């Protein structure tokens with residue numbers, strides 16, 4: 380049973396290239412056909428060429444004894460013209476192959492990028508917080524664009540070389556079976572070297588991926604606008620650059636050791652092949668001198684030997700290349716085989732609309748898979764429609780983690796979260812997220828137009844100006860946008876031509892408008908106004924309070940002057956809720972919240 384399983388696994392590993400070929404086909408059937416047809420023609424043409432060369436030599440040799448030289452020349456001329464046509468067709472095929480390969484490779488590369496992107500979107504957020512995921516992604520990205528089409532080429536090469544080799548071996552067999560055997564023996568060491576070093580390189584590449592990524596990270600920091608200010612002000616440029624070079628040098632040194640050993644082994648293998656081939660050549664020449672072979676035969680066998688040697692080299696190299704592709708494809712499949720950890724329900728339940736009793740956290744605890752500490756401990760919390768709930772607490776107390784669970788970016792380790800008594804796990808993930816508008820502290824800044832920046836909050840809406848303007852007015856972004864040179868059509872950020880950079884507070888207003896555009900039942904603002912001036916913040920919250928209607932709202936803020944207006948405030952510490960109540964109740968309690976509030980209030984006195 381176990382042996383059967385192992386055998387099945389081995390077979391699956393051996394045939395990894397079959398799904399890769401399917402990907403090549405799916406990327407562009409017409410270019411794939413063109414590529415295969417050209418490969419077949421290019422496999423046949425050299426055989427025709429050699430055969431014509433033999434015919435020419437034989438005809439010339441025969442003409443030496445005939446009287447009708449003109450007729451003999453006519454025959455040879457015809458063969459020469461044919462050989463010329465074959466050469467022309469070969470040249471044409473070479474040019475066409477270049478075109479077809481370039482176009483097809485582009486198509487495959489784009490197609491594979493699409494597949495990787497689709498997989499990346501499907502992957503849970505948890506993967507993005509895990510370095511192994513990035514290693515896997517990096518390796519998949521390295522292999523995806525070129526391995527699948529390379530397999531097609533190699534298979535065709537195997538076909539081409541095999542046909543040609545069969546013909547050559549047939550010819551050489553007629554001279555001596557040992558010559559055919561020598562051909563194989565001569566090619567074997569090279570193939571073994573290739574297979575051995577493929578394994579070595581594969582293992583080394585997997586080991587070195589984290590360092591590769593670190594060097595890429597440093598290179599990216601050195602050229603990215605996000606770090607440009609600090610790098611200049613803290614004078615970090617040459618420090619990072621040196622660090623980058625150190626890593627690259629280490630990678631280079633390690634790779635050089637492997638490549639040097641491989642080159643030496645290759646040289647030894649090829650030297651063996653060359654000695655064997657010269658021995659065979661000596662044998663053929665001797666046969667000609669002994670009169671066993673005619674002049675035409677000598678040319679034919681000599682060419683067949685050369686051709687056969689090339690074919691066997693090509694064949695063994697393609698076979699070991701296929702082995703390499705097969706091995707490295709594991710990197711691609713490892714990424715494509717990542718399974719989402721949050722599973723969709725088998726029988727999803729529609730989300731209650733409108734929500735009646737609201738959201739309930741019932742003894743919820745949560746631990747990130749990469750840590751040993753609980754980020755949330757036994758959380759009990761209720762958010763009713765039309766109610767604003769505020770979460771306060773020190774950095775790292777678990778506020779954002781709680782929101783991530785509500786959005787089902789993660790599932791609780793224990794306990795349950797329900798909407799109107801139905802567990803979140805029973806809703807389709809996309810439908811649940813449709814019902815929640817969230818702006819996290821690390822909101823996205825899209826370098827698109829102001830209008831698009833807001834519209835991205837609800838792409839199911841037609842991009843009508845009115846609804847976008849209404850959302851922008853709610854967040855205070857309208858005022859910012861109307862002062863831009865092209866108003867709502869102004870591109871934001873400095874990445875593209877005519878882009879206008881905004882201040883952090885202004886970007887935050889845009890992000891907030893995005894959340895307001897969504898027609899959702901729950902709205903979550905995770906420190907949405909931290910970069911806004913107090914006047915702007917006050918205006919935003921005043922409007923926010925008026926406009927939430929039946930929405931359930933969760934507000935996270937360190938500014939207690941803002942938190943004060945919430946219907947209920949939960950105070951968090953070390954992953955637990957330590958106090959809850961209205962502002963007045965908590966002030967009366969005179970504990971953590973009251974102390975924090977007093978401390979902040981004193982700073983304003």
Ligand SMILES: Nc1ncnc2c1ncn2[C@@H]1O[C@H](COP(=O)(O)OP(=O)(O)OP(=O)(O)O)[C@@H](O)[C@H]1O
Pocket residue numbers: 508747749750754772773774775776777778779780781
């Ligand atoms: N992706 C993650 N993987 C592992 N641990 C995490 C992850 N994100 C947060 N944590 C840990 O979980 C705890 C709670 O973090 P969380 O971001 O929820 O705090 P917070 O209250 O929102 O903090 P802040 O006020 O600084 O935004 C922290 O100890 C943090 O180190």
